[in-house]
Amino acid sequence: MPKVRAERLREIGRTLLAANGVPEAEAATVARHCVAANLAGHDSHGVIQIPGYIDRVKAGHIVPGAPFTVVRESPTTAVIDGNWGFGYVVNERAMRMVIDKASASNLAAATVFRQGHVGRLATYPLMAAEAGMIGMAWADSGRSPKSVAPFGGREARLGTNPWAIAVPSDLKAPLFLDMATSAVAVGKVKLAEARREPIPRGWVVDGEGQLATDPKALARGGALLPLGGPGEGHKGTGLAVIGEILCGILTGLGFGVEPTGRHNDGCFLLAIKVDAFRPLAEFRAEVAAFAGYLKDTPPSEGSRGVLYPGEVEHAQEIERKRDGVDIEDSTWGKLADLAEAAGLSAQLGFA
Numbered sequence: 001m002p003k004v005r006a007e008r009l010r011e012i013g014r015t016l017l018a019a020n021g022v023p024e025a026e027a028a029t030v031a032r033h034c035v036a037a038n039l040a041g042h043d044s045h046g047v048i049q050i051p052g053y054i055d056r057v058k059a060g061h062i063v064p065g066a067p068f069t070v071v072r073e074s075p076t077t078a079v080i081d082g083n084w085g086f087g088y089v090v091n092e093r094a095m096r097m098v099i100d101k102a103s104a105s106n107l108a109a110a111t112v113f114r115q116g117h118v119g120r121l122a123t124y125p126l127m128a129a130e131a132g133m134i135g136m137a138w139a140d141s142g143r144s145p146k147s148v149a150p151f152g153g154r155e156a157r158l159g160t161n162p163w164a165i166a167v168p169s170d171l172k173a174p175l176f177l178d179m180a181t182s183a184v185a186v187g188k189v190k191l192a193e194a195r196r197e198p199i200p201r202g203w204v205v206d207g208e209g210q211l212a213t214d215p216k217a218l219a220r221g222g223a224l225l226p227l228g229g230p231g232e233g234h235k236g237t238g239l240a241v242i243g244e245i246l247c248g249i250l251t252g253l254g255f256g257v258e259p260t261g262r263h264n265d266g267c268f269l270l271a272i273k274v275d276a277f278r279p280l281a282e283f284r285a286e287v288a289a290f291a292g293y294l295k296d297t298p299p300s301e302g303s304r305g306v307l308y309p310g311e312v313e314h315a316q317e318i319e320r321k322r323d324g325v326d327i328e329d330s331t332w333g334k335l336a337d338l339a340e341a342a343g344l345s346a347q348l349g350f351a
Helices: 006-019 024-039 047-059 087-105 123-130 186-194 229-249 280-295 311-323 329-341
Strands: 069-073 077-085 107-115 133-140 163-167 175-179 265-273
Touching (some): 006 024, 006 329, 024 087, 024 311, 047 186, 047 329, 077 087, 087 107, 087 123, 087 133, 123 133, 229 265
Antiparallel strands (some): 107 265, 133 163, 133 265, 163 175
């Protein structure tokens, strides 16, 4: 398993995407988002995704350079058609629009539809937090093939429907929540499969509804369990249903599965200007004080202590920027194959 510097990973991702018909600026954006996920410790949303994106471009499921269409707009809202462009490119632009509207009107929201995979969801509300706002993003996979069984079922009917919120603060590490409404993201199961590792019981049920530890069970007719697992999965199912309504029905993507299998993330984005409610400086200071209050809790037995949401990712980012990112051999092999096919092996250091 090679350990690779973030700068090299970004260059590999950008170059391979550009070699497959993606405009340079878009290729750089996609590579930046993927490597940022690796740095945060979310390898399931990192460069492991790039070979799949290239496959989707070749199949016509992702359209490089797609137009960004504002279908409907008011001072505080927008409906955006991504026209099957890269989700990173479309959603980042949509979040900037929401932030600009909230700057003028205190609150703003947008729905986004017909776009590719948006990746690590925290990226978008963190943009709002940097602008002094509370940011929220919710996503679903439209009518793409589903992977999550609703509580009490064994057949996939829901997406992982992740949800993320970020807030501005005086903390060194940003405070944010980023979670799937399933027990785990699909990418983490695929990552375990790529690394030939078992998965914990409670992530997946096989086609017979039995708890599975083999990650291949998901692709063999199994399903992810909702957040809360076998005992408390009604909580995850409830959150997933709300996500499906905000991101699938409100956007017009709909629910269920359409036959082409085209991935079509729907998103609901929100920004709230803190200054509309109280002075931003006071809010930032009190959020930091609250995090300190939580961290001062005496640790339970076997624990290293309390961490606030987002702190683990920040520590991981510092470590990986310093030491490099471990890339599983199967992913490295796929990147090497793509480089060879494009005649870029020597340029990208694979030869």
